[in-house]
Amino acid sequence: FARYTSNLLTSILPSLERNFVAAKTERSDSNSDGSNLFWSLKLRGHRPRDESEQTTKNGIADLIYRPMMRMDEKKKVATFDTEFRRVDIYDVVDLNLGVPNRMVFFDGKLETSSLGDVVQHEAFVHPGMMTQDAQRRVSIIGGGYGAILREVLKYRTVDYVQMFEMDEELVRISREHLSPWNDCSDIVGSTNCCFDDDRVDIYHEDGIEWFASREFSHAEVFDEDGSENEDDSDDDDEEE
DSSP: OHHHHHHHHGGGHHHHHHHHOOBOSSOSOTTOOSBOOOOOOOOOSOOOSSHHHHHHHHTOOHHHHHHHHTTEEEEEEEEEEOSSOEEEEEEEEETTTOOEEEEEEETTEEEEETTTHHHHHHHHHHHHHHTSSOOOEEEEESOTTSHHHHHHTTOTTOOEEEEEOSOHHHHHHHHHHOGGGGBOTTSTTOOSBGGGOTTEEEEOSOHHHHHHTOOOSEEEEEETTSOEEEEEOSOSSOOO
């Protein structure tokens, strides 16, 4: 382990000790300099497919790797390689809090989790919806696990939603393994799965290109990459 960190960390250890290490309240060793320095490692993310191969390749001994991974109880739910990304789904229990959490990784990076789902997607959708007059027609670009769709369908004024998700396999995975993200069972007039709502059409194509080739009178658009915009033109009707 030191072989991989020595060049990066050793040179700044004196500065770390000087600025961040807490002094002892009582000295038990006359030769002590009055401070304690502790190092800790917690590997984040998910276990690799072949744990033994990965630990060998990274030079991290099992002595370090295995105990640290047990700080959280992790259970692999499923792994998929779609046309666009690798999807890893894990059930995790924080041993300190005892709270279960389903975590979704796209290409090894955390995309969403059951503990953060509601806050994440409410904050994304509702400011835009509530600052506009009653929205009837909404477009979603991305959002393959259905959480943005779920929040949009909570509005009774919405009578049509078109969702663009190029990764068709991701929608199937979400139906099977991420049902809380696309659960509309508590929305009056909807269905158990948001994808099956009669107001929804799902297109497995590039939503940006679809919009670029058309003109609109008005549409509320949510892009999962983080942008929200309102399209206007002089046309009287929205082209579908």
